[in-house]
Amino acid sequence: MTEAGHQTGRSRRHLPGWMTNFGIQVLVGLIVGLALGFIARGLGGGEEGNWLGNLLDWTGSTYVQLLKLLIPPLVFAAVVTSVANLRKVTNAARLAVSTLIWFGITAFFSVLAGIAVALIMRPGVGTDVDPTSAADPSNTGSWLGFIDSIIPTNFLGLSASAGEGAVSLNFNVLQILMISLALGIAAVKAGKSAEPFLQFAESFLKVIQVVLWWIIRLAPIGTAALIGNAVASYGWDALGSLGKFVIAIYVGLAVVLGIIYPLVLKLNGLPVFGFYKRVWPVTSLGFVTRSSMGVMPVTQRVSEESLGVPREYASFAIPLGATTKMDGCAAVYPAIAAIFVAQFYGIELNLTHYVLIIFVSVIGSAATAGTTGATVMLTLTLSTLGLPLSGVGLLLAIEPIIDMGRTATNVTGQALVAAVVSKRKGILDQEIWDNADSADAEKLRPEQNVKVQN
Numbered sequence: 001m002t003e004a005g006h007q008t009g010r011s012r013r014h015l016p017g018w019m020t021n022f023g024i025q026v027l028v029g030l031i032v033g034l035a036l037g038f039i040a041r042g043l044g045g046g047e048e049g050n051w052l053g054n055l056l057d058w059t060g061s062t063y064v065q066l067l068k069l070l071i072p073p074l075v076f077a078a079v080v081t082s083v084a085n086l087r088k089v090t091n092a093a094r095l096a097v098s099t100l101i102w103f104g105i106t107a108f109f110s111v112l113a114g115i116a117v118a119l120i121m122r123p124g125v126g127t128d129v130d131p132t133s134a135a136d137p138s139n140t141g142s143w144l145g146f147i148d149s150i151i152p153t154n155f156l157g158l159s160a161s162a163g164e165g166a167v168s169l170n171f172n173v174l175q176i177l178m179i180s181l182a183l184g185i186a187a188v189k190a191g192k193s194a195e196p197f198l199q200f201a202e203s204f205l206k207v208i209q210v211v212l213w214w215i216i217r218l219a220p221i222g223t224a225a226l227i228g229n230a231v232a233s234y235g236w237d238a239l240g241s242l243g244k245f246v247i248a249i250y251v252g253l254a255v256v257l258g259i260i261y262p263l264v265l266k267l268n269g270l271p272v273f274g275f276y277k278r279v280w281p282v283t284s285l286g287f288v289t290r291s292s293m294g295v296m297p298v299t300q301r302v303s304e305e306s307l308g309v310p311r312e313y314a315s316f317a318i319p320l321g322a323t324t325k326m327d328g329c330a331a332v333y334p335a336i337a338a339i340f341v342a343q344f345y346g347i348e349l350n351l352t353h354y355v356l357i358i359f360v361s362v363i364g365s366a367a368t369a370g371t372t373g374a375t376v377m378l379t380l381t382l383s384t385l386g387l388p389l390s391g392v393g394l395l396l397a398i399e400p401i402i403d404m405g406r407t408a409t410n411v412t413g414q415a416l417v418a419a420v421v422s423k424r425k426g427i428l429d430q431e432i433w434d435n436a437d438s439a440d441a442e443k444l445r446p447e448q449n450v451k452v453q454n
Contacts, residue, residue, distance in 0.1 A: 026284045029220035030227055033288070037231025049232075056229040060288075063222030066215045067294040070208060074297050075173060076180045077205035078315035083184025084198045085312050092312075095425060099317050102417045103325050104362050106264065110327040110413075111361035113255040114335030115354060123245040123336065124343025152179055173293060177319050212297050219285060219298070226288035230400065242398045245340055249402045252332040253409045261416055268420045274433070278306040279415045286411035290403045295411045296322040307419045308429035314418055321414035328406030328413075329374035331361040334381040341382060341391030353385050360384050374406060375399070 033056075040053040049057070152175040187194040262272040276283075282302050285295045300318040303309040309317070335357050342349050360381045375392060382389050422428035 025220040026223050026281055029223035030284065030288070033224035033227035034231060035228075036224065037228035040228060040232035053229065053232040056225045056232060059225035060222060060229045063215075063218060063225065064289050064291060064294045066218075067289070067297060068291070070212050070215065070297050071173060071293060072176055073204070074208050074212065074300070075176045075315075075319050077201050077208055078300070078311070079177060079180035079319070080184040080187065080201040081198070081205050082312040082315040083181060084188055084201075095313055095421060095427075096316065098421045098425065099320070099417060102421055103321070106260065106413055106417065107325075107327055107331045107362045108358065109260045110256045110331035110409075111335045111358050113260060114252045114332040114361075115339065115357060117248055117252040117255065117332075118336040118339035121244065121248045121251065122343060123248040124340035127242070127244065127344065151175070173296070173319050174323050177316075209301070212301065216281075216298055216301065219281060223284060223288050230288070230404065233400070242395065245336070245395070246398055246402055248336050248340075249333060250405050252336055253328055253405045256327055256332060256409055257412060261412065264416065264420060268423050270419060270423055275307070275416070275419065278302065279412055282415055283408050283412045287404045287408035290400070290407045292322045292326070292407060292410050292414070295407075299411055299415055303415050303418045305432065307415065307422075308432035309418045309422045310427050310429065313422060313427065317418040317421070318414060321417060322411075325414045325417060326374075326377070326406075326410045328409030329403075330377045332409070333374050333402070333406055334361060334378045337378050337391075337395060338381045338385060338387060341387050341394070342385075344391065344394065345388060347387065349385075356384050357381060374403065 036052065036056060040050060040056060043050040043052055153172075187197055265272050265275050279302060282295060282299045285298055286292065289295055296318060299322065300314050303314045303318060304311050338357055339349065341347075342353075375396075378392055378395075379389055382391060419428065
């Protein structure tokens with residue numbers, strides 16, 4: 001190691017703990033972002049905004065774009081490499097089944113929380129929301145969506161759309177997951193002749209992880225920009241007559257994060273505070289980015305290097321969870337929103353309706369995987385219950401505000417299930433759990449896994 005490297009290491013060790021604590025850095029980013037957001041809002045600027053608001057918007061969207069950029073190569077390399085190493089994880093099929101079961105268990109109790117909050121708070125009763133804002137949604141959920149979403153449309157799982165003189169490329173992570181699984185299995189079956197391909201995939205994964213770390217380290221800046229832009233763009237004005245509904249959503253999410261998840265952790269022998277401390281970067285980034293897909297690389301890294309989830313299992317569970325495991329968007333939100341719509345239109349719901357809400361929330365998130373989104377999930381719920389789809393339009397004004405809490409809950413639940421299943425199956429690396437701290441930047445350095453020759 002060079003003298004400069006020794007100097008850097010010594011200077012880092014002499015820094016106060018809070019300066020190298022990743023979780024605290026993200027928290028500082030949130031606070032700074034709030035302050036900048038209120039300043040930008042105070043500057044005004046009309047529809048075109050002002051220099052500070054535009055800067056926050058550009059910085060935040062660029063950071064999310066950088067995170068999403070790595071999802072296709074990360075999923076491909078991680079899954080192909082993991083399939084080749086599946087011998088290290090016993091009972092892989094049982095792991096997959098257990099993952100889906102725990103997806104369902106947490107979704108079941110989350111939707112119960114949503115129903116209870118809606119029945120107690122009655123957000124659709126006495127609201128003065130303008131009935132003329134009701135409108136049918138442009139996209140609706142489909143029970144065949146899951147099947148459609150896992151059938152690759154092309155080798156790369158990409159789709160393109162044209163508009164305003166530009167072509168936009170999108171990817172479907174479930175299709176990439178299926179393609180990668182197929183290639184990984186085929187490579188294992190091919191034997192020795194496929195060794196160069198598997199070695200390339202493993203080397204490629206290490207390169208992607210280093211680049212990913214560079215992007216993750218920008219999280220405090222991205223967090224400040226994203227929360228600042230949210231405050232500057234929405235403030236409190238958007239709440240209006242739907243304030244009671246917004247409060248009901250956040251109460252439901254708080255029940256999931258503060259009661260249901262801690263009970264699941266306790267029952268499975270995992271410390272509650274330890275889990276939330278380690279998963280904090282995932283939760284906070286989910287809140288500000290409003291994108292489970294965008295946070296997925298961070299969720300996978302934290303699960304492996306802070307929660308002790310084996311890489312071979314995390315490479316399967318986290319991408320799948322980022323698409324189909326949505327306790328905020330697919331359980332709490334559609335339950336409260338459906339009851340809100342029923343109350344707004346004066347429609348009485350019976351026991352059958354509540355059973356259908358539970359069924360759609362537990363099973364329906366997979367059905368909307370191809371077009372993942374809370375609005376699409378809500379349309380599936382409303383159509384199943386026979387409620388007017390025009391009720392979706394009533395809630396669009398506050399969509400960005402509630403989407404922040406929903407996504408934070410989604411990504412936290414994705415990491416939770418991976419940790420719980422690993423613990424129950426005896427494959428969770430207890431040494432990593434005991435020693436890792438996702439809030440400490442030094443614990444997440446990919447370079448620590450590389451031996452340096454002096």
